[in-house]
Amino acid sequence: MTDGHVETYRQEAGELLAELEVSLLELETRPDDGELVGRVFRALHTIKGSGAMFGFDAIAAFTHELETVFDRVREAGVAVTPALVGATLAARDHIQALLRVPDSETGPLAAQGGLVLERVRQASPQPAHPQPPDGAMAPDPAPPETGIQDPCSYRIHFDPSPDILLTGTNPLLLLGELRGLGDLSVAAHVDRIPDLSGFDPERCYTYWDAVLTTRVGENPIRDVFLFVEERAELSIARIEDAERSEPLRLGELLVQAGAVPPDRVEVAMLEQKHLAGLRGGARAPELVAATLRVPAAKLDSLVDVVGELVTVQARLSSYALGAGDPEIAFISEEMERLTELLRESSMGLRMMPVGETFNRFRRLVRDLSADLGKQVELTTSGGETELDKTVIEQLTDPLVHLIRNAVDHGIEMPARREAMGKPAVGSIHLSASHAGAFVLIRISDDGAGLNQEAIRSRALERGLVRPDAALTEQQIYALILQPGFSTCSTVSAVSGRGVGMDVVQRNLDAMRGSLSIASTPGRETVVTLKIPLTLAIIDGLLVEAGGRRFVVPLSHVSGCMELLRRNGDAGRETLLSVRGELVPYIRLRERFGISGQPPPIEQVIVAETPGGQFGFVVDRVIGDHHTVIKKLGRLFRDIDEVSGATILGDGTVALILDVERLAAAAIRESGCRQAARSAAESGPACAAPMRRVPRTA
């Protein structure tokens, strides 16, 4: 067994556990939904079967009992209760714990597993596995399935003794166990069933022929019948490949020739249908995968290489532009087109729907609300919205914190909600939508809302604001993002320690995302996360100041214009007028300490920031640039105003500006806003009409 196989199983099992969790949570609200029960069973069945194949014997053994329980739910109509769902969720968590460690190191978890299974048994109306007759010892929960085998088909004939029901054996459960081993087609022979006058309900008149296609080998099949073999006729025979490849109409031909007894005809046809299904038809997707599972690291590597290609392409385009050779120019343009297609395709490979992440929070909300004695319903929308996988990975922690806060601080206790005229069940809605190069994730709750006064008071106590500070609503809400900030007087197991919102902010910063909060006291709180679609390659605007090159993310740029200096004012203005609005600006030369004389006519890049429009003055705008983001080294980790770097076509490095932070820092340091009031009186700097960004690199 290679590490690759093991890792593949871990990934697949992780996905199945996520699917299992969603199905169980839905089953809790719709316990009679047979389709959901089927989904739960199939997930357990696959986890068990694959676990045994890949050497996760502890998982296979543990899951076998759960699978048996849900097989009984599925086949025998055993009721799904909240207790059974809760116990199965706990069991699902245990499987996840088993998945994290090598199979040989699961020993310490065995006791915990036993407790979980006991809980499942108690929640299940009957024992999780059929009891053997006469108090005999129970079989091992999972058959010892080892090694990967090619799928084989077996012909199984099972003819139990007529009195087998009196021993407490249920033949249908045995068929269910067979089904747990692979693809099963089964035919019941009912010719021995008498008419009503001779019918004895305690006798088994039926016998079966079945075809099972499985990877587990013959012994696990025999193990299913371990305790009934003495009370049944049993034969298990492998169907050889030669038989499998016989023409489909063989059965019909045999019937016509009278070569087989009539009561075997149906079985022969069943067998042929089963094998035909395996060869083509319905089961084909299992044999010919429509999708490939590729390790994430390989995709990352591909994106890196494409990034390098984009850089070289930029270099080629730059050379071709100056070479004056039409042939080179043509080749360069073709290369540019193909590189662009490759870039889009490779980025698309890493895009994943955010819905799977959303689904994880259903369990969180369920468990938290149960712990807190609240009733909360989580709804989602926009789950199909796609984000780069690295963004999704970094999004999980912030969302966990925000949802915990919503359940703990937002949603009120049911009695209080009813007293306020709200439904007892609180609502949290999680949504995703595209907005240009960003995705907006909104977490809204219909709870108590944010108490501005309490936040302000707490901030005063902690010295975060001056008593006379005039704060806007957004500025007050922004205070809760400070490390250690909490208005809670008590600390619960869920939240209240003031740890969390600063983590949210830090994670968003790392993603170049932002957060905004809106709240109506007593009614709702809406937290909106603005996240870039990807962290790998962005469209940027390449600019130059004092011979240094910078990239401004194009998603922030609203336009650019020429800056006309007034005599004697060079370097002193801080505002310019853009369509009648006063926009503060800074010179990148000054900000980054670049010496030298600026050109007579400078350019201003006007960018959208959370605080409004902000200008960045540069010597010249070079043009748009596909920017492959490279992380800065440790030396630069404390520089907030630069989010990364990129390598240009000529091999030089350009810094990527974090325009939001740069603008915020500039306003904070120089007091641009305060200056605005006084400067407005003397008039802003002159600017030519704003123009669109040039499209040539």
Place this chain on the structure above:
Amino acid sequence: MDSGGEMAVQVEGTNERRVLRVAGPLDIAHTAALRQALVEASDGCGAGRSTVVDLAGVTAVDLCGLQLLCSAHRTFAARGGGLSLQCRPAWFCQASTAAGFAAGTQTCGPRLCGDCLWRE
């Protein structure tokens, strides 16, 4: 297996078309009532008369229940009457198919009952 609860059979309809509405578990511990009702219905069955077993209220089924329905179908067919099932819950269909009792898979041997009881 005792699935809990009691079985009740309500007989409705006319002599030409009788409906047996079954409620509760159709398992080894609870089939007596349905068997009795089927026996009584079969006494009066004959050509041109049909009996329908309505399974909407069934809460569980096991091999015994499936065998009983097969037995009744055979009995009615032998007497020239018809027996059919209606309002089978989805889980019931899944359970019967998984047990090999489904149109085109169960084998009645030489004593065919005409139209298959398990045809949906």
